[in-house]
Amino acid sequence: MSLKDVFGKWKKAKSKKPEQQKDLNYNQQTCLSGDLKKDKQTIFTGLGGSIDIIRREILVGDRKATIIYIEGIVNADLIEHEIIRKIQQLDFFPETESPLEHISQKVLSNSNSIVITPLIADILVNILIGKCVLIIDACKQGIIVESKGGIRRGISEPPTERTVRGSREGFIEDIGVNLALIRRRLKSPKFTVETTTLGLRSRSRIAIVYISDIADPKIVEEVRNRISKINIDGILASGYIERFIEDHPWSLFPQVYGTERPDKIAANLLEGRIGIIVDGTPYALIVPAVFLQFLQGSEDYYERTIVGTVARLVRYLALMITTTITPVYIALITFHHSLLPTDLLLAVAENREELPFSPLTEALFMEVVIEILREAGLRLPSTVGQTLGVVGGIVIGQAVVEAKLVSPLIVVIVSLAAICSFVFPNYSMALAIRLIKYPMMLLAASFGAVGIAVGWLFVTIHLISLQSIGVPYMAPLAPMRYKDLGDTFVISHIWKNKNRPVSIPHVDNKRGQSPTREPSENE
Structure with missing residues (x-):
C-alpha cells in the first residue's frame, strides 16, 4: 500500500469523527424512546460513560425504573431519603393519570424543583449541573429533580481582604x-x-x-x-x-x-x-x-471619618513611595548629587566606593530578589512562607551588604518600597503598581529626574485614556466631577452623602430618603 493510500484512509477516517461526535451530543429534538434499557444506555453514553455516573435501578410500582446522577456533585442523602424511598413506597399507579405526573405532583411534591421533559439534551445538561433524572420503563419522558450538593468549603473570612471591624463572611465556590x-x-x-x-x-x-x-x-x-x-x-x-x-x-x-x-x-x-x-x-x-476605587478599603467607612481619612491618605503616600523611591535614589546617585545633604552624600560615596555595580544594577538586583521571596512566600504553606520572608530577607540583606554587592542604603529603600506595596487592598492593582517602578528605574538611570517626570506623564496620560464599560477610569479627577471629590482623597461623613456618585451612571440619584443627622447640643 502506497503512502498516498494510507493518507487517504486516514483522512477519510478523520472526516467521520465529527459524525460520531454529533451522535453523542444529540440533536435538540431527540427524545426518549420508552425502552428503559436503551434510554439508560443512551444517557450513560451521552454523559461520556465515566465511572462516576451512577445508574440506580429501582422498582416503581410494578415497573422498572432508573435514577441517573453524577457522584460527588449531588446530595446523596437527599436522593436516598427524599426521592428513592418515597418512590419505592408506591404499590401501583392510578389509571386516571400518567405515572410521571403522579410522581411529580403527589410523591415528590416537596422537592425544590421538578421538571418533566422528553428531550435527551435537557436531561444530559441537568445531570451535568448536579441534578438527578428518573426514567421509567414504557415512559417517553423523564423527571428531573433538584439534588445539587456534595462537599463544599465553609464560609470564612477572605484571607486577602481581612478587616478588623467589618464582616467575617466571604464568598465561597458555590x-x-x-x-x-x-x-x-x-x-x-x-x-x-x-x-x-x-x-x-x-x-x-x-x-x-x-x-x-x-x-x-x-x-x-x-x-x-x-x-x-x-x-x-x-x-x-x-x-x-x-x-x-x-x-x-x-x-x-x-x-x-x-x-x-x-x-x-x-x-x-x-x-x-x-x-x-x-x-x-x-x-x-x-x-x-475607577482607579481610585482600588485604593479604597472597606474599613474606610466602618471607622470614624478622621481615622478612615488618615488610612486612605496613607495608601496614597504608599503609592508614591513604592513607585518612586527607588527611581529617585537612582536619579540622585547618578545625576543629582548636589541635591543630597553633604553628610549624606559623603556617607553614600564612602559606601559605594568599593561596590562593583552601578546604582541601577544593584537596585534591579534587590528588586528581583524581593520579588522572588514574595512569590516563594505565596506558594509555600503559611507558616513556612512567613519564616521564609523574615529569615530570607534578613539573611540575604545582610549577606549582600557584607559581600559588598550592594550598599546598605539600597537595602533600606527596596525594603521600604516592598512594604508599601502590601498596603493596597486590591491584589490586582498591587501587582500593577509594583511593575510601574521598573520602567521608572530605567528612565531614572538614563535621564535622571526628567526621566521620572516623563514616565509619570505617560502613566497619567494612559490612565486618563482608559475606560471601564464606557466610564472614564480616572473619574472623578478626569473628567472632573466636583460633587464626588468629597469622597476621593478624604472621607466625608456618611450622613452627608445624600446623592450617589456622579462618576458612576445610575437612575436614582438619591440615597434613600436623603440621610440626615440631627445636630447635638455640642455642635
Whole structure:
C-alpha cells in the first residue's frame, strides 16, 4: 500500500469523527424512546460513560425504573431519603393519570424543583449541573429533580481582604451561597439576578446582579452583551470573564474590580454598579470600576471619618513611595548629587566606593530578589512562607551588604518600597503598581529626574485614556466631577452623602430618603 493510500484512509477516517461526535451530543429534538434499557444506555453514553455516573435501578410500582446522577456533585442523602424511598413506597399507579405526573405532583411534591421533559439534551445538561433524572420503563419522558450538593468549603473570612471591624463572611465556590450572602445585605425586591451559562464544556453558571431602580439600563445592557459574546471551552475562574469584558486588555491596570467580600458587592450595587458572580470561584467582579476605587478599603467607612481619612491618605503616600523611591535614589546617585545633604552624600560615596555595580544594577538586583521571596512566600504553606520572608530577607540583606554587592542604603529603600506595596487592598492593582517602578528605574538611570517626570506623564496620560464599560477610569479627577471629590482623597461623613456618585451612571440619584443627622447640643 502506497503512502498516498494510507493518507487517504486516514483522512477519510478523520472526516467521520465529527459524525460520531454529533451522535453523542444529540440533536435538540431527540427524545426518549420508552425502552428503559436503551434510554439508560443512551444517557450513560451521552454523559461520556465515566465511572462516576451512577445508574440506580429501582422498582416503581410494578415497573422498572432508573435514577441517573453524577457522584460527588449531588446530595446523596437527599436522593436516598427524599426521592428513592418515597418512590419505592408506591404499590401501583392510578389509571386516571400518567405515572410521571403522579410522581411529580403527589410523591415528590416537596422537592425544590421538578421538571418533566422528553428531550435527551435537557436531561444530559441537568445531570451535568448536579441534578438527578428518573426514567421509567414504557415512559417517553423523564423527571428531573433538584439534588445539587456534595462537599463544599465553609464560609470564612477572605484571607486577602481581612478587616478588623467589618464582616467575617466571604464568598465561597458555590454561586447559590454567594447570591444568598448578597441578599442578606440587600433585602430589596429590586435586587435583580440574571443567570446564564458559559463554557462549551465547563457549562459554568454566571450571575449578573444589580439593583434595577438604581443601575443604568445602558450599562446593564452593555455588560449583558459583552458576556453573551464570550465563546470558550471553559470558564474556570472569574478572571476568564474579566479578560473578555475589559475595555483595554493590553493595559497594565485592571479595569474590573474583584473582591471576595459580599459587603463590598452590596455597597457597590447601591452606587449603581453591576456585579458578576461565577460558579466555582469565590472571586466576584464589579463593573464599572475607577482607579481610585482600588485604593479604597472597606474599613474606610466602618471607622470614624478622621481615622478612615488618615488610612486612605496613607495608601496614597504608599503609592508614591513604592513607585518612586527607588527611581529617585537612582536619579540622585547618578545625576543629582548636589541635591543630597553633604553628610549624606559623603556617607553614600564612602559606601559605594568599593561596590562593583552601578546604582541601577544593584537596585534591579534587590528588586528581583524581593520579588522572588514574595512569590516563594505565596506558594509555600503559611507558616513556612512567613519564616521564609523574615529569615530570607534578613539573611540575604545582610549577606549582600557584607559581600559588598550592594550598599546598605539600597537595602533600606527596596525594603521600604516592598512594604508599601502590601498596603493596597486590591491584589490586582498591587501587582500593577509594583511593575510601574521598573520602567521608572530605567528612565531614572538614563535621564535622571526628567526621566521620572516623563514616565509619570505617560502613566497619567494612559490612565486618563482608559475606560471601564464606557466610564472614564480616572473619574472623578478626569473628567472632573466636583460633587464626588468629597469622597476621593478624604472621607466625608456618611450622613452627608445624600446623592450617589456622579462618576458612576445610575437612575436614582438619591440615597434613600436623603440621610440626615440631627445636630447635638455640642455642635
